[in-house]
Amino acid sequence: MRITAFVGAGGMVEIGGLTTEELTAKVKAKKQSIFDVTARVDVEYNFIEKKDKKLNANSSHLCSFEEILHVLEMLVSYHFCFNLGAPKNPKLPLAHFVKPIDYEYFSNLPLLLEAKRNLFKVIADEINEKYMFNFPKKENEWFSLFWKNVSKKCPLDIFTLNYDDCIEKSVDFYEDVYISTEKNFCKFDFSRLVATTLSRIMHVHGCILYGYPYTRQSDFIEEDFEDLCKFSTYEEAQKTWFYRSTNTAQSGEEAIMGPIITGLRKTDKLLCEPYSSYYFLLHNAILQNSRLLVIGYSFGDNHVNNLLEKFSRIHGANRKIVIITLFPLTTDQWHPEPCVNDWLKNENYSFFVRCFKERRPFGWSLKYKEQVISDDGCAHLYLCGFRKAVEQYSQSIIDFLFS
Numbered sequence: 001m002r003i004t005a006f007v008g009a010g011g012m013v014e015i016g017g018l019t020t021e022e023l024t025a026k027v028k029a030k031k032q033s034i035f036d037v038t039a040r041v042d043v044e045y046n047f048i049e050k051k052d053k054k055l056n057a058n059s060s061h062l063c064s065f066e067e068i069l070h071v072l073e074m075l076v077s078y079h080f081c082f083n084l085g086a087p088k089n090p091k092l093p094l095a096h097f098v099k100p101i102d103y104e105y106f107s108n109l110p111l112l113l114e115a116k117r118n119l120f121k122v123i124a125d126e127i128n129e130k131y132m133f134n135f136p137k138k139e140n141e142w143f144s145l146f147w148k149n150v151s152k153k154c155p156l157d158i159f160t161l162n163y164d165d166c167i168e169k170s171v172d173f174y175e176d177v178y179i180s181t182e183k184n185f186c187k188f189d190f191s192r193l194v195a196t197t198l199s200r201i202m203h204v205h206g207c208i209l210y211g212y213p214y215t216r217q218s219d220f221i222e223e224d225f226e227d228l229c230k231f232s233t234y235e236e237a238q239k240t241w242f243y244r245s246t247n248t249a250q251s252g253e254e255a256i257m258g259p260i261i262t263g264l265r266k267t268d269k270l271l272c273e274p275y276s277s278y279y280f281l282l283h284n285a286i287l288q289n290s291r292l293l294v295i296g297y298s299f300g301d302n303h304v305n306n307l308l309e310k311f312s313r314i315h316g317a318n319r320k321i322v323i324i325t326l327f328p329l330t331t332d333q334w335h336p337e338p339c340v341n342d343w344l345k346n347e348n349y350s351f352f353v354r355c356f357k358e359r360r361p362f363g364w365s366l367k368y369k370e371q372v373i374s375d376d377g378c379a380h381l382y383l384c385g386f387r388k389a390v391e392q393y394s395q396s397i398i399d400f401l402f403s
Helices: 020-029 047-057 065-082 109-132 138-153 190-195 234-238 275-288 302-308 311-318 346-356 386-401
Strands: 003-007 032-036 041-045 156-160 178-180 186-188 200-203 291-295 320-324 371-373 379-382
Touching (some): 020 047, 190 275, 291 386, 302 346, 311 320, 311 346
Antiparallel strands (some): 032 041, 371 379
16 A cells, blocks of 8 residues: 655745745845946846736736746747747747737847746745755754654655655655766666565655756667656755756747746646656556645646545545645635635645545534544545644544545
8 A cells, every 4th residue: 555645835934935926025125236348347137027017917926936937937938939039949849920019028048048947946936945955943843853754664756746855855765766977966767666565755846955967978869858866965066056958849949958847837847757757656656546645735736636636536535635736815714615705725635635536515503613524534635824833733643545
């Protein structure tokens, strides 16, 4: 028996992780420094912030760093179509039918590239400095103990959307599928990942310890240019991230396959290793494991949502599902219809309905309950956040998953 665990960004907030809104604010605050050849000095721009204001002026919601990156990738792609001095990109059919509103956003390629580098570096630096570098701390023992206790019972297939290695530092025994090389990095080994009987920890959207090999002279025939390896420190990994060719999607637009997978074209960025193997195993885990633990996931990835929503249909009455999330309002603001307070996205609610196999998973009661159990007892939902769920219900969660 194995248990599938799926961990979103909400699973790390209570150990010091930043929310999407906080990371976006950090990204927007970063200024871009470009060397002016004529004046022979560095010139600062607030390009990301300016572009974000333009995005938000035409959007029904505040844009996140993922949308900011997507626009940067598109601007770089179309720079080669609209800039008179650039070589033409014949792979963008749409460019024949549209014209830019403002050439300012397309013309300065060094500024666009610097903005992309700044975005990735700000995100990675924040994760490393805020909580990953000093993990574990005494106040985070609840987090480590939970993963230790669950993984002692049976092997886990842990799929995390987070870029840190805090779960690795919490699980005593798991298969490290990266083989040491003569260089200062470890290569991904698919065969070990598939064959292991130990727990597996898979960063389906990357990790700040991932990077590119220093050389591919001996294995360039077997490996793809975008395939990643793992370094022992963030500092060593980050040295390999920038100033290299980037991948394009089949449509011809830029889609960076890198150590951090973000933006709005994730499926185009998951074709290299280890991501393609991780998603292969996620498919298998959903099909084969009848026990599922979902922590802090906001259902913002349509590809992942489509996989998770199949779980209840596949396993039916044999399913055991635990979902841990956070009701962000005060208990007196509770209403069984999430649309009343607009605290839950449609994608979240759709998943809850499918897991519970009920049209109204919260019932009709106006009284807030931090633990909600489906009528058939196969799905348990905790609305109190990860830490409180662990500190008050840890044993109940473990007993249920292994029952």
